[in-house]
Amino acid sequence: MKAAVFRGIGEIEVTDVPVPEPGPGEVLIKVACCGICGSDLEAFQTGMYEPGLIIGHEFAGTIGEVGPGVTGWRVGDRVVVGDLIPCGQCRACRTGNLTACENIYMIGVTHDGGMAEYVKAPAVGLHRLPEGVSMRQGALVEPLTVALHGVRRSRLKPGDRAVVMGAGPIGLLTLQCVRLAGARSVIVTEVDPTRAALASRLGATVVLNPLEDNLSVSLSELTDGLGPDVIFICTGAPEPFAEAISLVRKGGQIFLLGLPVQPVEADFFSVVMGELSIEGSLAGWAEFPAAIDLIAQGRVDVEALVSHEVPLDEGVAEWFRRLSAPGSGAVKVLVRIE
Numbered sequence: 001m002k003a004a005v006f007r008g009i010g011e012i013e014v015t016d017v018p019v020p021e022p023g024p025g026e027v028l029i030k031v032a033c034c035g036i037c038g039s040d041l042e043a044f045q046t047g048m049y050e051p052g053l054i055i056g057h058e059f060a061g062t063i064g065e066v067g068p069g070v071t072g073w074r075v076g077d078r079v080v081v082g083d084l085i086p087c088g089q090c091r092a093c094r095t096g097n098l099t100a101c102e103n104i105y106m107i108g109v110t111h112d113g114g115m116a117e118y119v120k121a122p123a124v125g126l127h128r129l130p131e132g133v134s135m136r137q138g139a140l141v142e143p144l145t146v147a148l149h150g151v152r153r154s155r156l157k158p159g160d161r162a163v164v165m166g167a168g169p170i171g172l173l174t175l176q177c178v179r180l181a182g183a184r185s186v187i188v189t190e191v192d193p194t195r196a197a198l199a200s201r202l203g204a205t206v207v208l209n210p211l212e213d214n215l216s217v218s219l220s221e222l223t224d225g226l227g228p229d230v231i232f233i234c235t236g237a238p239e240p241f242a243e244a245i246s247l248v249r250k251g252g253q254i255f256l257l258g259l260p261v262q263p264v265e266a267d268f269f270s271v272v273m274g275e276l277s278i279e280g281s282l283a284g285w286a287e288f289p290a291a292i293d294l295i296a297q298g299r300v301d302v303e304a305l306v307s308h309e310v311p312l313d314e315g316v317a318e319w320f321r322r323l324s325a326p327g328s329g330a331v332k333v334l335v336r337i338e
């Protein structure tokens with residue numbers, strides 16, 4: 001089968017590999033489409049994954065084979081898979097802290113992923129896609145769970161004023177989740193004009209350009225001089241974090257959803273003086289059913305994020321290079337497999 005294999009920093013190769021065989025408790029999934037994620041791009045740039053790994057954790061497909069001992073699933077079922085699958089046995093799992101699992105199984109990160117014709121997955125991580133949700137939409141369930149998990153864990157309350165820094169895929173989904181959570185305003189900051197326009201279309205109250213607008217002045221004006229209640233940082237760039245400390249209201253929260261790979265220098269004096277809270281969140285697990293329903297009900301628009309669809313061939317490697325450079329003009333690139 002064809003698969004996109006991570007070879008090392010700056011190297012992705014679409015090549016022929018054996019079809020995986022589902023073991024006990026596993027299923028084989030015939031993949032329909034798979035998104036390229038910001039964390040895949042970080043791995044491409046920094047080598048965060050093991051060479052030889054098949055990438056891809058944002059995918060949807062149909063079950064092609066059911067392994068021994070799997071019940072409740074059949075060949076042909078339309079599914080998505082949680083990308084962060086807890087073992088259910090370790091100390092962390094048994095105290096309910098599933099994302100701290102000591103034997104965590106992450107498809108496309110610790111185990112071969114779905115940017116391939118087939119992928120095997122533990123059945124415990126499967127979620128059914130209803131008929132009304134397309135495979136394209138299905139490939140965006142996982143990023144939606146990331147945003148949903150973050151907004152749920154944050155201190156955001158109905159009637160709050162929020163800021164979302166960065167209107168990439170996670171930022172645009174966080175924006176929509178913040179609106180669902182009842183914020184009175186959501187101010188988005190973004191430099192890329194395509195992404196900024198999309199943020200407006202998806203319900204941002206105002207979109208500011210940090211290169212042109214004075215964020216401190218604009219945010220103060222937009223929040224009666226108080227500052228926003230919660231700032232969601234949805235970019236891996238180091239500047240927004242340091243900046244957010246001076247922008248959030250006293251007693252407010254800075255919530256990290258982007259992956260800052262570089263250490264960040266920041267003014268922690270102001271964190272103490274302002275009694276700020278800083279928190280991060282990794283990925284969803286419990287949020288899959290809610291994410292699927294929100295898409296099915298049309299309450300979150302995931303289709304709007306798909307800027308490009310490309311076939312699984314050597315073009316994929318080229319897209320990793322394009323997306324790694326600023327100003328690609330792309331938002332979410334989906335790799336189409338069938």
Ligand SMILES: [Zn+2]
Nearest residue numbers: 037038039058
């Ligand atoms: Zn991802």
Ligand SMILES: [Zn+2]
Nearest residue numbers: 087090093101
């Ligand atoms: Zn565990």
